Amino acid sequence: MSTDDSFSPSKLGTKEHWDNVYESELSTFKETGDEGEIWFGEEIVEKMCDWVVEHISTSQKPRILDVGSGNGNLLFSLSAAGYDNASLVGIDYSMDAVHLAQSIASRRSIEGMKFACVDFLQDGSTLPAPTSSESREIHESGKPSNSSRGKWDLVLDKGTYDAIALSERKDGDTPPLRVYASRIGELVLPGGFFMITSCNFTEEELLSAFQRPEYGLLFHSRIEHRTLTFGGVQGSTYTTVAFQKSGDARSESKTVN
Numbered sequence: 001m002s003t004d005d006s007f008s009p010s011k012l013g014t015k016e017h018w019d020n021v022y023e024s025e026l027s028t029f030k031e032t033g034d035e036g037e038i039w040f041g042e043e044i045v046e047k048m049c050d051w052v053v054e055h056i057s058t059s060q061k062p063r064i065l066d067v068g069s070g071n072g073n074l075l076f077s078l079s080a081a082g083y084d085n086a087s088l089v090g091i092d093y094s095m096d097a098v099h100l101a102q103s104i105a106s107r108r109s110i111e112g113m114k115f116a117c118v119d120f121l122q123d124g125s126t127l128p129a130p131t132s133s134e135s136r137e138i139h140e141s142g143k144p145s146n147s148s149r150g151k152w153d154l155v156l157d158k159g160t161y162d163a164i165a166l167s168e169r170k171d172g173d174t175p176p177l178r179v180y181a182s183r184i185g186e187l188v189l190p191g192g193f194f195m196i197t198s199c200n201f202t203e204e205e206l207l208s209a210f211q212r213p214e215y216g217l218l219f220h221s222r223i224e225h226r227t228l229t230f231g232g233v234q235g236s237t238y239t240t241v242a243f244q245k246s247g248d249a250r251s252e253s254k255t256v257n
């Protein structure tokens with residue numbers, strides 16, 4: 001089955017749904033300090049973070065974008081792991097998700113991280129640059145470099161592609177998942193990474209969606225998750241795959257347990 005038309009639209013694919021979720025989570029956070037749901041649980045966050053630590057040095061001050069960052073939990077873990085806050089950016093199309101992530105950052109005294117309200121699929125939407133961006137581009141080459149501007153060493157997705165898969169498709173328009181994959185391909189720097197965790201797509205489906213010559217993304221590694229056996233069939237509850245953008249000799253394939 002094609003990954004472009006595998007799912008019927010559902011309310012989980014609407015902005016209205018996520019606006020309601022984060023309106024309620026933001027109000028709970030203000031009342032009780034509860035930071036809201038960690039999608040897929042803390043173990044997945046930990047494993048994604050461990051993968052980043054293993055493959056991308058904190059001293060590089062990598063520019064990291066979390067697409068559909070929700071309450072910001074993945075970026076907060078990366079900050080705790082030593083990544084420079086000024087290089088971490090989260091975007092979400094729900095304004096209350098952005099407010100929630102900003103409020104949590106402020107409550108935890110995390111400074112310099114950016115969260116912005118952006119619809120990733122919107123034509124012409126502009127992504128914020130990390131706070132660190134300009135000084136680093138000047139430092140690298142002696143003058144600002146156009147080739148790396150607006151691109152990222154690492155783009156992350158935890159659950160957002162799954163949500164987009166449930167959004168409505170309009171006849172004649174490019175399917176949302178195709179728009180998403182093409183934008184990811186444009187945003188990753190050569191040698192940089194895209195890592196995605198999904199609860200709806202198998203590794204095979206993610207490879208077929210993202211490992212296309214026009215995006216320049218190649219399978220790099222996977223994170224193994226616990227498996228469930230049901231009716232004699234064994235399956236994993238989540239799939240995490242990392243892709244590396246071609247253009248760098250560092251490419252290698254491996255599995256992280």
Ligand SMILES: C[S@@+](CC[C@H](N)C(=O)[O-])C[C@H]1O[C@@H](n2cnc3c(N)ncnc32)[C@H](O)[C@@H]1O
Nearest residue numbers: 018039068069070092093119120121158159160
């Ligand atoms: C399943 S939640 C995951 C949230 C977050 N990644 C996490 O792990 O906690 C999906 C997120 O994607 C966001 N989202 C869905 N479609 C989006 C789009 N087109 N642009 C930006 N964010 C989007 C939703 O608002 C929601 O925060």
